[in-house]
Amino acid sequence: MKGYNKLMNIDLILDNIYPLPDTSKELLKKSITAVKYRKGHILLRADKIENNIYFIKKGVARAYSNKGNTEITFWIGKEDETIISMKSYIANQKGYEDVELLEDCELYELNTTDLQRLFENDIHIANWGRRFAEKELIKTEERLISRQVRTATERYKALLDDSPDLIKRVQLGHIASYLGITQVSLSRIRAEIK
Amino acid sequence: MKGYNKLMNIDLILDNIYPLPDTSKELLKKSITAVKYRKGHILLRADKIENNIYFIKKGVARAYSNKGNTEITFWIGKEDETIISMKSYIANQKGYEDVELLEDCELYELNTTDLQRLFENDIHIANWGRRFAEKELIKTEERLISRQVRTATERYKALLDDSPDLIKRVQLGHIASYLGITQVSLSRIRAEIK
DNA sequence: GGGAAAATTTTACAAATGATAAAAAATGAG
DNA sequence: CTCATTTTTTATCATTTGTAAAATTTTCCC
Numbered sequence: 490m491k492g493y494n495k496l497m498n499i500d501l502i503l504d505n506i507y508p509l510p511d512t513s514k515e516l517l518k519k520s521i522t523a524v525k526y527r528k529g530h531i532l533l534r535a536d537k538i539e540n541n542i543y544f545i546k547k548g549v550a551r552a553y554s555n556k557g558n559t560e561i562t563f564w565i566g567k568e569d570e571t572i573i574s575m576k577s578y579i580a581n582q583k584g585y586e587d588v589e590l591l592e593d594c595e596l597y598e599l600n601t602t603d604l605q606r607l608f609e610n611d612i613h614i615a616n617w618g619r620r621f622a623e624k625e626l627i628k629t630e631e632r633l634i635s636r637q638v639r640t641a642t643e644r645y646k647a648l649l650d651d652s653p654d655l656i657k658r659v660q661l662g663h664i665a666s667y668l669g670i671t672q673v674s675l676s677r678i679r680a681e682i683k
Numbered sequence: 684m685k686g687y688n689k690l691m692n693i694d695l696i697l698d699n700i701y702p703l704p705d706t707s708k709e710l711l712k713k714s715i716t717a718v719k720y721r722k723g724h725i726l727l728r729a730d731k732i733e734n735n736i737y738f739i740k741k742g743v744a745r746a747y748s749n750k751g752n753t754e755i756t757f758w759i760g761k762e763d764e765t766i767i768s769m770k771s772y773i774a775n776q777k778g779y780e781d782v783e784l785l786e787d788c789e790l791y792e793l794n795t796t797d798l799q800r801l802f803e804n805d806i807h808i809a810n811w812g813r814r815f816a817e818k819e820l821i822k823t824e825e826r827l828i829s830r831q832v833r834t835a836t837e838r839y840k841a842l843l844d845d846s847p848d849l850i851k852r853v854q855l856g857h858i859a860s861y862l863g864i865t866q867v868s869l870s871r872i873r874a875e876i877k
Numbered sequence: 878g879g880g881a882a883a884a885t886t887t888t889a890c891a892a893a894t895g896a897t898a899a900a901a902a903a904t905g906a907g
Numbered sequence: 908c909t910c911a912t913t914t915t916t917t918a919t920c921a922t923t924t925g926t927a928a929a930a931t932t933t934t935c936c937c
Contacts, residue, residue, distance in 0.1 A: 661915065
């Protein structure tokens, strides 16, 4: 799904995770509402246990944490990705991250208290939740391994390959932090590979 | 569970992931068999789609990949952890990693073809599978964030805190690689904090 | 226990990355 | 469009980390 950038509707988003029978899907959609927020809005807070997760219909967001006086961006997501505090969702604890919207966003908000109840009562939704976690896991593992195996230059080139649009839509300071390097280092890399 | 090192039985291992009603647990245990392998055994292969995952009753193992002529260790696990090729388990594709046993091991082998069938037919097992993926996800995310936020020295100290026994049981070359640094760097860190 | 092999530490030097500051370019509000 | 602000690039120097090789320590097999 390279450079993917279409407007996603909720059925497509849910089906991409795990196809649900109609009755289960309708049940799940009862706990989902469409919302819009403007660029700059802080959607999730590190000091709070969050009870919602958000599927991105349109827009870009980033999760970041404060280390001393500098921000570290450790996640950037766009259309068809999920804004979530894993610590809140999985362990019911405060997360590490604030999440800030980098563009005006259209989102689908899913209440996770409702979702937990559905998991206990609907096997299809339980398997949807299983696939959701599994797919997030693969993505996270890939980033961790990439971090260990590839140099910063290789990681930047991979991002350029997979999501060329992100590099245009997100300022380079955030991209650099996401790649685990300084903005100055990223500038050097960009100058070299031209 | 700091420095945890008890012998785990299968009921304890399964319950720690998600408590199952007796009938579901018995169903799941039908697909699990106890196995033993000696130190040095290669349990999983990078070039193969694996159909088993292994819970560690006793022992230590590592997952590693070859970059050029050097091995990179990106996972080390001990009692109560799971040896798994996520790529095989989740995406039915070849993984990145070989898995080598670093001690004589007692393992519980779970057939994942059976497991997939159980997911479709038993809601409790589906939720067990969901919790399993979620807990692996939290661990992987924590490592990724630690990588981004902490220095190598801080990561070594954290490992020393969380799993002092691992540092005694696993040779430092593997620990260094797991922490994302060279063995020489780790030696320098160890010399400094003494 | 002795000796060979493997693992770890130390040293010296090279390369990569970071910090800081300043210049250049891009963006956005009026 | 213009000016102020923000973002990105460039330059310099300091620090960290890597590479290679030698020295030391530990492990393990006979």
